[in-house]
Amino acid sequence: MKTARSKDGTMLAYDVHGSGPALIYITGASCFRSFKPIRQDAREFAKEFTVYSYDRRGRGDSGDTPPYSVEREVDDIEAMIDAAGGRANLYGHSSGAVLALEAALRLGDKVNRVVMYDPAYVHDEAEKLTYGQLGQKVQKLLDGGKNKEAMISFLKGIGMPGIFVWLLPLFPGWKTMVALAPTLAYDIALTRDLPPVDRAAQVAVPTQVIVGEKSPAGMRDVAGQLTKAIPGARFELLAGQDHMVSAKALLPVLSRFLKQ
Known part of the structure; x- marks a missing residue:
């Protein structure tokens, strides 16, 4: 286990797996870095990337500092990017995809590319x-x-x-x-609102939006809204996958987009 500190002093626990371009793995609700499915994902992604798998604030071995805000979670992502050398790719799943979008908007040149899988905003x-x-x-x-x-x-x-x-x-x-x-x-708090399409139109980071073929219809709708809003965004419907996406199925898509 390694640690980093966010701007507000919160200690963040993380693990590093593999080698290759830096990839910050931003998990969704009820996930933490030592949860078996997350460990399996990180090890699979590590075949192509240096994966920074961290406990979001309040989870696992990480600390927490109230009050909560989206800005503080983005600060946490920035701390992970700094731990990775100052620039990194982001992969966010579900509510983690919402944070990846916020980081793309707020962290500028520190973010190389962003991949969002099933961003979990409400769709209507x-x-x-x-x-x-x-x-x-x-x-x-x-x-x-x-x-x-x-x-x-x-x-x-x-x-x-x-x-x-x-x-x-x-x-x-x-x-x-x-x-x-x-x-x-x-x-x-991250996912209770409609997709912020007006703000998403300001994203200047190369972005790919992925949704599972078997994911809920509302998530497919959200993915379409964001793809249309984000300039130059790529879209992929991942065949045979639902919200609990297989890392083996996802890795080739990540590699094609993030290693350009």
Whole structure:
């Protein structure tokens, strides 16, 4: 484990895998760097890149400094880029893709290229309403110290299959997931609004938007909106993949775009 410090003093834990161009891996909700699927992703990406896999603030071995803001999470990404030598590519998944977009807007020349997979904004006003209700339910549970219930409610609310949610407590990382449940409020804050197409039009970093062929229709809609808004953005529909994308299927796409 290595550590870096963000601008507000928050300690960030990260691992480095592989060799090649630097790639900062920005995970989505309920993920942390030692979670088995994330470790597997990082090792697969390490076949082509030097992968910086870090615990977002409030997760795993990283610290946290209230109050939360998107700007502070972007500062965390900047700290990881600095740890990687001052410039890096970004790969963000789900709410991590939202952060990758924000970093592209705010960090300028420090970002070489950006790949977003299934950026998890709400896609229309109806979803914004129902997601807002889910956010209120999750926050009430968190305020009551009911982390387990909050995590389960969130995962069910975003459409994770019931059988998978039922099996999660059997996974080795479940206790850590429950411990990081308060960060669900961070992910909800990132994804509760419609895609910021006006701001996305200001992105000057080469960008690729990828969505799974089997991902929810709303995510495919969001991916289309962002691709149209971001100047010169590339789009790819990844055949056979859903929101839990296979790193083996994704790696050739990352390599083609990021190694140009």
